[in-house]
Amino acid sequence: MTNFETVLIHGGKSIDEKTGAVNVPIYQTSTYKQDELGKHRGYEYSRTGNPTREALENLIAELENGKYGFAFASGLAAITTVLSLFKSGDNIVISNNVYGGTFRLLNQVFNNFGITFTIAENEDYEKSLTENTKAILIESPANPLLTITDIKAVSNIAHKHNILSIVDNTFMTPYLQRPLDLGADIVIHSATKYLGGHCDLIAGLVVTKDKKLAEKIGFLQNSIGAILEPFDSYLLIRGIKTLAVRMDRITDNAQYAAEFLQKHKAVKNIYYPTLTTSKDYDTHIKQSKNGGGMISFELKENYDINKFFSSLNLVMLAESLGGVESLVCHPASMTHASIPAEIREKIGITDNLIRLSIGIENKEDIINDLEQAIRKAER
Numbered sequence: 358m359t360n361f362e363t364v365l366i367h368g369g370k371s372i373d374e375k376t377g378a379v380n381v382p383i384y385q386t387s388t389y390k391q392d393e394l395g396k397h398r399g400y401e402y403s404r405t406g407n408p409t410r411e412a413l414e415n416l417i418a419e420l421e422n423g424k425y426g427f428a429f430a431s432g433l434a435a436i437t438t439v440l441s442l443f444k445s446g447d448n449i450v451i452s453n454n455v456y457g458g459t460f461r462l463l464n465q466v467f468n469n470f471g472i473t474f475t476i477a478e479n480e481d482y483e484k485s486l487t488e489n490t491k492a493i494l495i496e497s498p499a500n501p502l503l504t505i506t507d508i509k510a511v512s513n514i515a516h517k518h519n520i521l522s523i524v525d526n527t528f529m530t531p532y533l534q535r536p537l538d539l540g541a542d543i544v545i546h547s548a549t550k551y552l553g554g555h556c557d558l559i560a561g562l563v564v565t566k567d568k569k570l571a572e573k574i575g576f577l578q579n580s581i582g583a584i585l586e587p588f589d590s591y592l593l594i595r596g597i598k599t600l601a602v603r604m605d606r607i608t609d610n611a612q613y614a615a616e617f618l619q620k621h622k623a624v625k626n627i628y629y630p631t632l633t634t635s636k637d638y639d640t641h642i643k644q645s646k647n648g649g650g651m652i653s654f655e656l657k658e659n660y661d662i663n664k665f666f667s668s669l670n671l672v673m674l675a676e677s678l679g680g681v682e683s684l685v686c687h688p689a690s691m692t693h694a695s696i697p698a699e700i701r702e703k704i705g706i707t708d709n710l711i712r713l714s715i716g717i718e719n720k721e722d723i724i725n726d727l728e729q730a731i732r733k734a735e736r
């Protein structure tokens with residue numbers, strides 16, 4: 358099975374031998390009867406292994422062109438497990454923009470265990486490495502400014518220095534970008550977003566091709582125990598089936614909305630990777646299929662952003678992204694509030710920044726809603 362859209366529907370699972378059920382059954386069990394001491398049927402305890410979760414793990418491994426997949430209770434549980442590969446004294450270099458929760462996890466949790474992190478100055482990864490650096494962790498496009506990083510170039514730097522390249526692929530999904538093909542060692546997802554696709558579950562996924570890394574991650578998954586439940590694993594498999602059709606519609610709508618905002622007299626700055634004016638256009642299009650569904654922008658000073666948010670009728674003010682419904686958020690006070698104000702300012706997450714997650718509604722309805730809210734926000 359080589360075509361991605363087909364793998365979305367048929368990948369990862371084994372047909373239920375007993376009944377022929379076309380969907381993976383939800384094995385809602387914590388444990389499994391063993392036939393005799395030391396003899397079981399492949400499953401002992403559901404933290405260690407569960408057939409529904411395993412079907413999902415095989416599916417995401419196939420979709421990312423990896424070999425080993427792991428499912429977790431949230432994106433942050435996935436990141437926590439991956440960061441647990443490191444030990445006191447180790448350093449991680451991260452991209453200029455990362456999800457606020459990832460920053461908080463490094464800054465306020467792993468820091469306490471002696472694992473330090475460095476933000477790559479001017480996106481110069483090689484210069485930011487120290488002798489203790491053990492990994493580079495990036496998002497591309499990064500949350501929330503859609504900054505693009507050349508995944509192949511960063512992976513090459515990592516390998517030259519014998520360290521790991523880790524990519525959070527949440528914003529693109531494997532339909533639009535496959536970091537392992539570009540040389541990354543580990544791919545992470547907040548599957549809460551586009552993979553789930555319906556704002557009805559919280560989940561995280563990790564994929565690698567490397568057997569040794571997979572053994573370590575599998576050990577940590579079982580030891581830390583932040584695993585995804587069988588029912589949520591089923592829901593995620595169900596969401597993934599429609600990934601390609603959802604992403605096609607989302608990206609078509611997003612390109613349309615980005616071009617609309619770009620031309621709008623009220624808009625000061627706009628960030629969307631496949632606007633031809635985007636400084637990162639060439640790098641992004643080299644490694645990704647299209648621009649995805651996220652747009653960030655700033656309104657000019659004579660517009661009141663509170664009024665803009667409260668005037669929206671269709672686009673909902675809410676945390677999260679990647680669902681079928683369009684959402685809007687204010688990164689400085691919502692998704693990135695845990696980054697100290699001076700660092701936010703330095704990396705460009707201004708108090709005026711607005712982040713949109715475009716859904717699959719009619720695209721005219723989306724821009725009409727944005728237009729009427731911008732009009733009301735004019736001072």
Ligand SMILES: Cc1ncc(COP(=O)(O)O)c(C=O)c1O
Pocket residue numbers: 431432433434456458459496500525527528546547548549559560561677
């Ligand atoms: C890029 C990115 N990575 C990780 C996370 C964390 O995922 P979760 O909320 O599923 O824990 C998020 C959440 O917004 C995100 O946007």
